[in-house]
Amino acid sequence: MSDKPIILVTNDDGLNAKGIKALVAMVKGFGDIYVVAPNRSNSGKSNSITVEVPIRIKKVRDEENLHIYSCKGTPVDCVKLALNKILPRTPDFLVSGINHGANTSVSVLYSGTMGATIEGCLNGIPSIGYSLNDFSADADFSQSIKYGRKIFANLIEKGLERSVCLNVNFPKGDINGIRVCRQADGRWKEEFDHRQDPFGGDYYWLTGYFKNAEPNAEETDEWAINNGYASVVPTKIDMTAHQLVEDLKTWDYEVED
Amino acid sequence: MSDKPIILVTNDDGLNAKGIKALVAMVKGFGDIYVVAPNRSNSGKSNSITVEVPIRIKKVRDEENLHIYSCKGTPVDCVKLALNKILPRTPDFLVSGINHGANTSVSVLYSGTMGATIEGCLNGIPSIGYSLNDFSADADFSQSIKYGRKIFANLIEKGLERSVCLNVNFPKGDINGIRVCRQADGRWKEEFDHRQDPFGGDYYWLTGYFKNAEPNAEETDEWAINNGYASVVPTKIDMTAHQLVEDLKTWDYEVED
Known part of the structure; x- marks a missing residue:
């Protein structure tokens, strides 16, 4: 077995997306690369796992230092299967993306790209999720590759605290530099597109736009990518609002029999 | 329009689960109840949203102070559709569950019950996700109803800080009391069940068990439910590891042209 670092590569746009090819190019030369990615788009799949149907994996091909597998599951399924059934040992690093579309602010909660990244982190693997603020299938990842490789x-050099991963977002076009940020406050504002099928049945397409609650906050990821910077947000698994634990102890919990 | 509080009820086990009927019983009398829930099980769906197929909703029935809708989508889709297309106005409260199975520790990340709860929170609605540490379809929710109603x-009386929701878990059997906790450190350890289909194709069932990294930490949700207590964890949307932002600014971000 090779003693090179093992790098697990995955995404949520599927194995044929341009973004995952860019990601392989980004980490090329740093070790033995295993790509285990969904066979089709899994956008918006968050941390979801497949529990009610079985999952299939298929080896696509081997090249020098590059092994590619296709998986009929979610991004998190891909990571779990890679760790348990595909890789020769626990990988040294996990990278996910490069997503076609930004995953700043609360999009971290919906993102399959970040779902896979968080799954790597849960397993103690230093993990980075990368996204580019450009939804187009033919997006230009050349700048993302350059800046992403630096991160x-x-x-590799500095390591990362356990239970923390990185959420990296690139602006479209030229990059002015890299900024370490916090997640911006905001939310998606839905606009459902209501239609009727030929048989009179109603159905709805989920559409919408992101509403930034603090567009002028320069320390946020949203500000960064809207001003030409790549954003790096340290992202943690622990969702406890620690500052409220003591407050909530003052509630009345006496239950009568 | 009624000026009673509006309570949105959803879950991830689907409209026919015993747990959601228990949840309706729990909040009965507190206002006008709208149930908008998936038409079938959506376990493990996390915060996922449906973007590649349209979503259908169907009114099931109206009773006094109770309106029931079925949705062919994820728990988060249910909340988004309820807010945008079903409810007469933004609800005053959202409750999700009662899940058949615990959602303590990192399960908050995979849980559809908590996905819906977090979605309510993102929309500024005071929201609680409830889960019972019993997977059986015929689980006994009588204690959960009593303690859940108190919470x-x-x-209703005290309100909750914006961007924070509650993750409530009940132990199986009798409840000794309610404890405010933090999320336990731990992870799911997968054991894929490998099989072959009649045509020689490989497939895998995702199975596994939760491995608690700190079984003796009495301030955690896992300890609580394993010792007969209901756990209340204040859960926040912001996943930024704030304590690391300054550290990460010391990395070298100079990219050569």
Whole structure:
């Protein structure tokens, strides 16, 4: 077995997306690369797992230092299967993306790209999710590759605290530099597109736009990508609002029999 | 339009689960109840949203102070559709569950019950997710209803900080009391069940068990439910590891042209 670092590569746009090819190019030369990615788009799949149907995996091909597998599951399924059934040992690093579309602010909660990244983190693997603020299938990832590689090289050199992963977002076009940020406050505002099928049945398409609650906050990821910077947000698994634990102890919990 | 509080009820086990009927019983009398829930099980769906197929909703029936809708989508889809297309106005409260199975520790990340709860929270609605540590379809929710109602009454009286929701878990059997906790550190350890179909194709069932990294930490939700207590964890939307933002600014971000 090779003693090179093992790098697990996955995404949520599927194995044929341009973004995952860019990601392989980004980490090339840093170790043995295993790509285990969904066979089709899994956008918006968050941390979801497949529990009610079985999952299939298929080896696509081997090249030098590059092994590619296709998986009929979610991004998190891909990571779990890679760790348990595909890789020769626990990987040294996980990278996910490069997503076609930004995953700033609360999109971290819906994102399959970040779902896979968080799954790597849960398993103690230093993990980075990368996204580019451009939904187009033919997006230009050349700048993302250059800046993303620099962040990855830092991760290799400096490591990362357990239970924390990185959420990296690139602006469209030229990049002015890299900023470490916090997640912006905001939310998606839905606009359902209501239609009727030929048989009179109603159905709805989920559409909408992101509403930033603090567009001028320069320390946020949203501000960064809207001003030409790549954003790096340290992202943690623990969702406890620790500052409220003591407050909530003052509620009345006496239950009568 | 009624000026009673509006309570949105959803879950991830689907409209026919015993748990959601228990949840309706729990909040009965507190206002006008709208149930908008998936038409079938959506376990493990996390915060996922449906973007590649349209979503259908169907009114099931109206009773006094109770309106029931079935939705062919994820728990988060149910909340988004309820807010945008079904409810007469933004609801005053959202409750999700009662899930058949615990959602303590990192299960908050995979849980559809908590996905819906977090979605309510994102929309500024005071929201609680409830789960019972019993997977059986015929689980006994009588204690959960009693203790859950007490927590809900506190929420009505005291309110909750914006961007924070509650993750409530009940032990199986008798409840000794309610404890405010933090999320336990731990992870799911997968054991894929490998099989072959009649045509020689491989497939895998995702199975596994939860491995608690700190079984003796009495301030955690896992300890609580394993010792007969209901756990209340304040859960926040912001996943930023704030304590690391300054650290990460010391990395080298100089990218050569």
